[in-house]
Amino acid sequence: MNTIMIVEDEDAISRVLAAYIRKAGFDCSIYRNGREAIEAFDAATPTLVILDVMLPGMNGWEILNHIRYKSACPVIMLTARGDVSDRILGLNEGADDYMTKPFEPEEVVARIHAVLRRPPRSLVSSEQVTFGSIRIDFKSHTVYLNGASLSITPRDLSLLMFLAEHPNQIFYREQLIDKVWGMDYEGSDRAVDLAIKRLRKLLLHWPPEEGEIRTLRGTGYMLYANTQ
Structure with a gap:
């Protein structure tokens, strides 16, 4: 079964997202800080990661860099900031999509399906x-x-x-x-x-x-x- 990893420290958001994602037929796991998320990612690469930017201890950009260093796993970034510069930074760093809070859970599910329909990301063999x-x-x-x-x-x-x-x-x-x-x-x-x-x-x-x-x-x- 396809597994979606949610990395989000706000309990209300993560629980609602997980409920809608599971209803759409995906398996789902929730992590509330970067260290836990990285350990879980390294142990078993998920199908897709939903990643909040603002996290305790380790921010979303650091986690995204870790993911991109070793995997082409799709990543959708979540943030409370809507600046164009933030969206460009996320996409340049290797994010596959970007959503600004607040958002509708149904749209997140639609974006998951859209990202998974794309051809696999091309990871360059060097920097x-x-x-x-x-x-x-x-x-x-x-x-x-x-x-x-x-x-x-x-x-x-x-x-x-x-x-x-x-x-x-x-x-x-x-x-x-x-x-x-x-x-x-x-x-x-x-x-x-x-x-x-x-x-x-x-x-x-x-x-x-x-x-x-x-x-x-x-x-x-x-x-x-x-x-x-």
């Missing part, structure tokens, strides 16, 4: 990837072109990092919004086109024989990379 003269450091969130670091906004960087994790794969605009910016994103899919335009300008001196961001008319985008 960085290199395609010719471009190097993307996933840990420091830095992009280098010909040895010089590039200045990229967090939102555009999250898009580039996702494409770099999945080179030579095609993604629709709607898929990129869902996978990169999350279901909480409010705006037009035109934002993807504008982000791609800005990234291409930054990568203008990346030799096309090494790679490029390609538009597939009527389909979407992909990061073409010469991996030979």
Whole structure:
């Protein structure tokens, strides 16, 4: 049976979530601090983790980093803060989705189903990837072109990092919004086109024989990379 791990120190929230998740047919376990959650995760990797940001002793970002170091297990972050910068940070750190309190338990269940329908997350085998003269450091969130670091906004960087994790794969605009910016994103899919335009300008001196961001008319985008 699919097991959902809830890491939440507020008893009322965790109990309600667990009740709805079990009603949806999942097994469910609750942990109220980071240390317990990490020990349980290491002992038996769950199907998905629902992870609160504000926890006693160890915050959600630290737990997320531990999970991503060893596993592609899907993670949905919960927080009382709704800042765009927080959502971008969560997605850049490897979260699969992000929900702001208060929320409806039914929506959490819907997001669980949505995340589990996605293709498995691609874990890079190292902390960085290199395609010719471009190097993307996933840990420091830095992009280098010909040895010089590039200045990229967090939102555009999250898009580039996702494409770099999945080179030579095609993604629709709607898929990129869902996978990169999350279901909480409010705006037009035109934002993807504008982000791609800005990234291409930054990568203008990346030799096309090494790679490029390609538009597939009527389909979407992909990061073409010469991996030979």
